[in-house]
Amino acid sequence: MNRREVIVGATSAVLGFAVADVAKCSEGKEDGFLKRLTEVRSATKFTNQPVAEDDLQKILEIGVNSPSALNRQPWFFAAVTDRRLLAEIDQAAKIKAGRLSLTGTPTVIFVCGDDTNYARFDVGAACDRMSVTAILLGYGAKVVASPCSVVNTEFKDRLGVPEKYNAYAALLLGVEEIPSVDGVSGATLRVPFEEKVSRVKG
Numbered sequence: 001m002n003r004r005e006v007i008v009g010a011t012s013a014v015l016g017f018a019v020a021d022v023a024k025c026s027e028g029k030e031d032g033f034l035k036r037l038t039e040v041r042s043a044t045k046f047t048n049q050p051v052a053e054d055d056l057q058k059i060l061e062i063g064v065n066s067p068s069a070l071n072r073q074p075w076f077f078a079a080v081t082d083r084r085l086l087a088e089i090d091q092a093a094k095i096k097a098g099r100l101s102l103t104g105t106p107t108v109i110f111v112c113g114d115d116t117n118y119a120r121f122d123v124g125a126a127c128d129r130m131s132v133t134a135i136l137l138g139y140g141a142k143v144v145a146s147p148c149s150v151v152n153t154e155f156k157d158r159l160g161v162p163e164k165y166n167a168y169a170a171l172l173l174g175v176e177e178i179p180s181v182d183g184v185s186g187a188t189l190r191v192p193f194e195e196k197v198s199r200v201k202g
């Protein structure tokens with residue numbers, strides 16, 4: 001069983017997918033999805049392989065079913081695989097070609113929110129659920145905020161984003177050409193755990 005199959009199986013347990021998928025998970029959770037989520041970093045390069053349509057559907061369903069303050073569901077997700085449109089956005093946002101340009105990304109989900117109270121928190125949480133789902137399905141993911149300004153001023157109509165929403169982030173998804181680095185050797189180190197977490201025990 002390869003790593004992607006293990007991850008997909010573990011995902012089933014977490015996200016309630018088919019029991020048959022759960023049976024695919026032969027590794028313990030400590031070696032499977034928890035390890036993956038602890039170590040995974042933002043994708044740095046994608047292959048041309050598309051995100052499978054049924055995987056994208058699941059990722060979007062996870063987003064739409066996320067919790068939100070007062071159940072306002074203040075989000076809208078625009079999933080784009082049209083490379084010509086992505087190239088136009090790259091150009092308008094002055095994002096260089098290659099590496100992690102939008103054009104070099106198989107699927108970009110523009111994660112949008114309205115301006116109600118808590119919307120940014122809710123939309124961020126929904127974005128992260130989608131990102132985690134994609135990772136557990138074996139894809140690489142990266143969140144970028146840099147294209148949002150031009151998306152909101154120039155591209156909302158063509159992305160099918162209703163007027164009351166604005167893009168907060170773009171979630172870049174695809175099959176990674178080079179797997180993202182692990183948490184130990186990676187350049188993107190984290191502040192020590194103790195500086196970011198307190199525990200108050202009874």
Ligand SMILES: Cc1cc2nc3c(=O)[nH]c(=O)nc-3n(C[C@H](O)[C@H](O)[C@H](O)COP(=O)(O)O)c2cc1C
Nearest residue numbers: 040041042043142143144145146147169186188189
């Ligand atoms: C809300 C948000 C916005 C981000 N915007 C950008 C961006 O515009 N450009 C970029 O290169 N990375 C962006 N990132 C990626 C972060 O820089 C990256 O997650 C952080 O440096 C940690 O690196 P790692 O994910 O590889 O561990 C963004 C991440 C988040 C969560």
